[in-house]
Amino acid sequence: GYQHLYYVDGSPTQHDVRLGSAWRTMLLSYNGAGGKSIMALDVTNAASGFGTDNFMWEFRHPNLGHVLNPPTVGLLESGVWAVFAGNGLNSSDNRARLMVLDAANGGLRESIVVGAGSASNPNGLTSAVPMDTDFYGKVDTVYGGDMHGNVWKFTLSASGSFSAGSLLFTATDSGGTRQPITGALDSAPHH
Numbered sequence: 001g002y003q004h005l006y007y008v009d010g011s012p013t014q015h016d017v018r019l020g021s022a023w024r025t026m027l028l029s030y031n032g033a034g035g036k037s038i039m040a041l042d043v044t045n046a047a048s049g050f051g052t053d054n055f056m057w058e059f060r061h062p063n064l065g066h067v068l069n070p071p072t073v074g075l076l077e078s079g080v081w082a083v084f085a086g087n088g089l090n091s092s093d094n095r096a097r098l099m100v101l102d103a104a105n106g107g108l109r110e111s112i113v114v115g116a117g118s119a120s121n122p123n124g125l126t127s128a129v130p131m132d133t134d135f136y137g138k139v140d141t142v143y144g145g146d147m148h149g150n151v152w153k154f155t156l157s158a159s160g161s162f163s164a165g166s167l168l169f170t171a172t173d174s175g176g177t178r179q180p181i182t183g184a185l186d187s188a189p190h191h
């Protein structure tokens with residue numbers, strides 16, 4: 001008769017971002033299996049007190065599912081700080097998406113669909129890792145893995161938007177069965 005009830009079980013992460021003319025310390029959290037949202041708190045001066053003014057935003061969207069890996073933050077070529085997240089599992093359309101949010105207000109900047117997905121064969125992007133591959137200090141590439149075993153690469157175009165995503169790799173077992181990528185990806189430059 002036991003039925004587990006999930007709560008907000010995503011691990012919060014701390015990020016320093018420049019919003020307007022000031023540097024702020026943002027605490028990003030996500031609900032994990034407990035819900036379908038990403039939220040941000042301003043913890044710049046948390047030691048001096050914490051109240052409703054510290055709440056920055058909460059992002060909810062039909063195409064955002066259960067985000068199971070921490071969202072990440074990076075500076076775009078346009079100078080805007082952005083939050084990068086995979087859309088997670090159990091979204092309304094069961095497709096894998098890279099979600100790019102405005103760090104200042106949580107507004108959706110881009111939602112990029114990759115791969116297949118349906119109610120009978122659900123998918124979701126489980127992580128999003130931004131990277132500065134040209135070493136100019138700004139995000140120009142994002143990597144993500146999905147529940148169909150695919151690793152995707154998204155590159156920033158000259159117009160300032162991300163590409164549709166190119167397939168880099170598909171994880172399969174020895175029999176060719178796709179293996180879901182559920183853990184967070186990591187990236188590092190190779191010299």
